[in-house]
Amino acid sequence: MKVDLFPTQIYRYHIDDHQPIKDRIDQHYKEFRVGNEPPDSWNCKLFTTFGTKQFPIVECIDAFSYVFDQFQDEARLPGNLILTDLWLNCYETTNWQDKHIHAPGQWSGIYYGHFDPNEHSGTKFYHPNETLLACQGDEQNTIIPWVNEGDVIIFPAWLEHSAPLNKSSKLRSTISFNFVISDEVYEGGEFDPEKLIVDGGVS
Ligand SMILES: [Fe+2]
Numbered sequence: 001m002k003v004d005l006f007p008t009q010i011y012r013y014h015i016d017d018h019q020p021i022k023d024r025i026d027q028h029y030k031e032f033r034v035g036n037e038p039p040d041s042w043n044c045k046l047f048t049t050f051g052t053k054q055f056p057i058v059e060c061i062d063a064f065s066y067v068f069d070q071f072q073d074e075a076r077l078p079g080n081l082i083l084t085d086l087w088l089n090c091y092e093t094t095n096w097q098d099k100h101i102h103a104p105g106q107w108s109g110i111y112y113g114h115f116d117p118n119e120h121s122g123t124k125f126y127h128p129n130e131t132l133l134a135c136q137g138d139e140q141n142t143i144i145p146w147v148n149e150g151d152v153i154i155f156p157a158w159l160e161h162s163a164p165l166n167k168s169s170k171l172r173s174t175i176s177f178n179f180v181i182s183d184e185v186y187e188g189g190e191f192d193p194e195k196l197i198v199d200g201g202v203s
Contacts, residue, residue: 045094067109084180086176093167096163100161101160106178108178109153110176110177125160128159
């Protein structure tokens with residue numbers, strides 16, 4: 001019998017009315033693409049607003065609030081959700097980003113602004129014990145969850161991930177973000193701590 005002691009979950013949601021955000025990404029990218037350089041510490045080739053401390057596409061924050069409510073309910077994480085960073089990445093043909101984590105951090109998310117599931121790859125996640133498993137002959141150490149345009153995924157900030165090479169002629173764009181959840185009582189609804197108790201576990 002196999003028992004997963006420490007499984008890692010990610011969460012996927014969808015924003016129905018995502019066209020206005022996509023339009024704003026187009027507008028911003030067209031205006032600022034020339035001369036953009038990623039941080040020196042990044043091993044990648046892409047357009048990014050990371051580190052600029054500016055993010056003009058505020059429309060997505062309102063759109064994300066629905067996602068955050070769903071996430072806090074599903075993950076049973078009450079408290080005040082505080083967005084700590086938010087940035088746009090655009091991947092032209094042959095652009096990519098090497099594996100990395102979002103440290104220091106608690107939770108991270110990726111919104112897929114321009115994304116064709118028939119031509120683009122989703123985000124690649126790496127098993128935390130990747131090297132150990134590889135030494136044991138297990139090479140199935142990565143997972144690329146299926147996503148579509150307008151989707152948002154949320155994952156723990158410590159989980160390594162990368163953006164595979166964009167082999168398509170179509171632009172791939174994402175809005176990444178980090179957030180923390182404070183210990184204060186979540187005002188969006190009641191929280192029942194008994195729901196955290198796992199029934200019928202293997203001891
Ligand atoms: Fe990332």
